[in-house]
Amino acid sequence: MSAFPQHFLWGAATAAYQVEGGHDVDGKGPSIWDVFAHQPGTTYQGTNGDVAVDHYHRFREDVALMAEQGLQSYRFSLSWPRLFPQGRGEINEAGVKFYSDLIDCLVENNIEPMITLYHWDLPQALQDEGGWENRATAEAFVDYARLCYARFGDRVKLWSTFNETVVFIGHGYITGSHPPSVRDPARAIQACHHVFVAHAAAVKAFRASQVAGTIGFVNVLQTHTPLTHSPADKQAAALADGIWTHWLYDPVLKGEYPAELLAKTQALWNVPQFATGDEALLKENICDFIGLNYYKRETVAANDRQTHLQANHSGERNSGHEFGFKDLFKFVRNPTGVYTDWDWEIYPQGLTEGILQIKARYGDIPLYITENGLGAKDPVIDGEVVDDPRIDYLKIHIDAIEAAMQQGADVRGYYPWSFIDLLSWLNGYQKQYGFVYVDHQNGLARKRKKSFFWYQALIASRGEKR
Ligand code: BG6
Numbered sequence: 531m532s533a534f535p536q537h538f539l540w541g542a543a544t545a546a547y548q549v550e551g552g553h554d555v556d557g558k559g560p561s562i563w564d565v566f567a568h569q570p571g572t573t574y575q576g577t578n579g580d581v582a583v584d585h586y587h588r589f590r591e592d593v594a595l596m597a598e599q600g601l602q603s604y605r606f607s608l609s610w611p612r613l614f615p616q617g618r619g620e621i622n623e624a625g626v627k628f629y630s631d632l633i634d635c636l637v638e639n640n641i642e643p644m645i646t647l648y649h650w651d652l653p654q655a656l657q658d659e660g661g662w663e664n665r666a667t668a669e670a671f672v673d674y675a676r677l678c679y680a681r682f683g684d685r686v687k688l689w690s691t692f693n694e695t696v697v698f699i700g701h702g703y704i705t706g707s708h709p710p711s712v713r714d715p716a717r718a719i720q721a722c723h724h725v726f727v728a729h730a731a732a733v734k735a736f737r738a739s740q741v742a743g744t745i746g747f748v749n750v751l752q753t754h755t756p757l758t759h760s761p762a763d764k765q766a767a768a769l770a771d772g773i774w775t776h777w778l779y780d781p782v783l784k785g786e787y788p789a790e791l792l793a794k795t796q797a798l799w800n801v802p803q804f805a806t807g808d809e810a811l812l813k814e815n816i817c818d819f820i821g822l823n824y825y826k827r828e829t830v831a832a833n834d835r836q837t838h839l840q841a842n843h844s845g846e847r848n849s850g851h852e853f854g855f856k857d858l859f860k861f862v863r864n865p866t867g868v869y870t871d872w873d874w875e876i877y878p879q880g881l882t883e884g885i886l887q888i889k890a891r892y893g894d895i896p897l898y899i900t901e902n903g904l905g906a907k908d909p910v911i912d913g914e915v916v917d918d919p920r921i922d923y924l925k926i927h928i929d930a931i932e933a934a935m936q937q938g939a940d941v942r943g944y945y946p947w948s949f950i951d952l953l954s955w956l957n958g959y960q961k962q963y964g965f966v967y968v969d970h971q972n973g974l975a976r977k978r979k980k981s982f983f984w985y986q987a988l989i990a991s992r993g994e995k996r
Contacts (some may be wrong), residue, residue: 533935534993539642540985541603541842541941542596542965543901545649545693547579548952550609552586559615561651563955563983566709571621574843577958581699583950583968589632591952597639599982600989604641605945606632607649607693610674617653626681633685644688644898644945646748647675647732650698650708650955654677661710662699662721665805668728675732676739683741690746690821690900691729695722695778697750705839705853707956716799723802726781730815736817740876744855747782748821748900750774753880753887754830757862762832766859770830773858776891783820783892787814819942820888821900824927829867829878833860843957845871845907870960872905876923878930885934897941902927903947905954905961908979915967915979924981925996932993946985950976 547563553629554560567578585592597661611617612625636643646701648671657665675691701708703718712718729747736745754770756763776788785808795801833854842850850873854860867875885897904923908915924946935941959970965982969975987995 532930532993537942538993539603539898539991540601541642541644541943541945542599542604542944542947542949542985543605543644544585544950544952545607545646546609546612547582547649547651548948548955549582549585549606549950551579551581551584553580553889555586556628557615557622558609558625559611559617559622560654561609561611562654562657562709563651564622565654565657566711570706573956574954574958574960577953579953581974584863584952584974585867586628586960588974588976589628590635592966593632593635593639593641595976595978595982596636596641596949598807599965599986600988601641601949603644603943603945604636604949605644605646605690607646607651608678609651609656610648610671611651611653613677614653614670614674615655617656617667618673621677626677629682633682637685642688643682644690644900644943645678645682645686645687646690646693647671647678648691649693652709657710662702662724663717665724665727668724668731671728672731672735676735679736679741683739683743687741687743688898689736689741689743690748691732691817692725692752693748693821693900694823695725696774698754700741701839703746707839707841716801719759719795719799719801720803722778723804723808726812727805727808729817730785730811733815733817744818744896746817746819746821746896746898748823749778751822751824751881751888752886753827753877753884755827757829757831757864761831763830766832767830770828770859770861775887779813779820779888779892782817783895787805787818791931801808804979818891819834819896819898822885822888823901823947824881824884824899825902825947826874827877828861829864829875830859831862833858833931841956842873845960847871847873870905872957873906874905876926878926881927881930882933882937885931885939886937889934889939894940896942898943899931899941900945901947903943903963905957905963907960908962908967912972915977917962917979917981920963920979920981921984924985928988928993928996 836856954961
């Protein structure tokens, strides 16, 4: 008997910029990713989401594939500039219609929609006014959220506000590899604070709306293991937990920042600056669930020098460099680890451990595993995509979720990343994650992979058949 109950949701996930395409059609405004990816040298071989896998025009075909696979839920994000081309003000009704039709199509096929309001594609018009560093962006976000609740809330019960602050703030404002390409920790902390304010205000607006559903926040779940037993490495791993995890989870699950770190950032840089009412807003609007995106763990060591991020974006092993913050910590290769071609360590126990760490720190908060998957160049044999490594990866991670549930964790759904092959932000279309292959040489034709049928059988058996 598996630990997965009848009501457990077996789903899959995507995000707007990575699948939709239609970047400038039917009144959509540009997002920061549209602008960034058009600048030379920013992404792998100049790839961008202009067309992506054209889900905007082919969503009915994609939903038919989801239904055939037996998906019970589909996590996707809305493109804010498709709904508000200028970020606020005039609504683009064609964009509303697109999402409304998609939602209808899902519901007709008994697939529960899970909406992410923000998966990184900020309207460029708001970036031009300062983006997340400008508090007014948080206000515009709440107006955008209200529109979505009003137009889609009659059919959508599962909502989350933001996807992975550590990535869009960390890369946007610290490593500089995502837009707006800033490298300044103090600016990162203030921008991140505005994201938490936007989140809490959107949770408040959700509860004041007519929507009969729940709202959460999605974070990266990454466990940190010290490289050695030395006190310095242990302290480095604890710091990584504090900065990478507690700083990003505490404000949405406890309504406050971790006190010790807060004292440090305020002494160092005088950030985050709170406006009157922020503390109460965070405290009074704890979200209903947390979404966890788990891919890998990091091995952590003490670090006495600053290194700029140079990640592996080609899929050639060991082509990146180790990365760290001076006097805090660095991420290093685990000498005994098993790694993907993009140098991400495959470590399913980290998912069990991470879930239990969240439970220990935040209590019995409902959890969804909102992303988990293997990025790989899939093997093709006689025209068939034989993605056995993906099946193996997903299977051992489902086992890991089950182990956490057997120890009392309240996990309610699993959304492998991704339903279909899509654009990996900085790694192009060659880093495949999907159950469905997309043939870029043949009009973006869809093709079911081996993993498609494996997951279909797993869902039909409610997790028994792995
Ligand atoms: C998560 C994101 O960080 O990881 C996804 O939410 C992303 O949007 C996924 O695609 C995998 O990362 P990458 O860099 O391999 O595409």
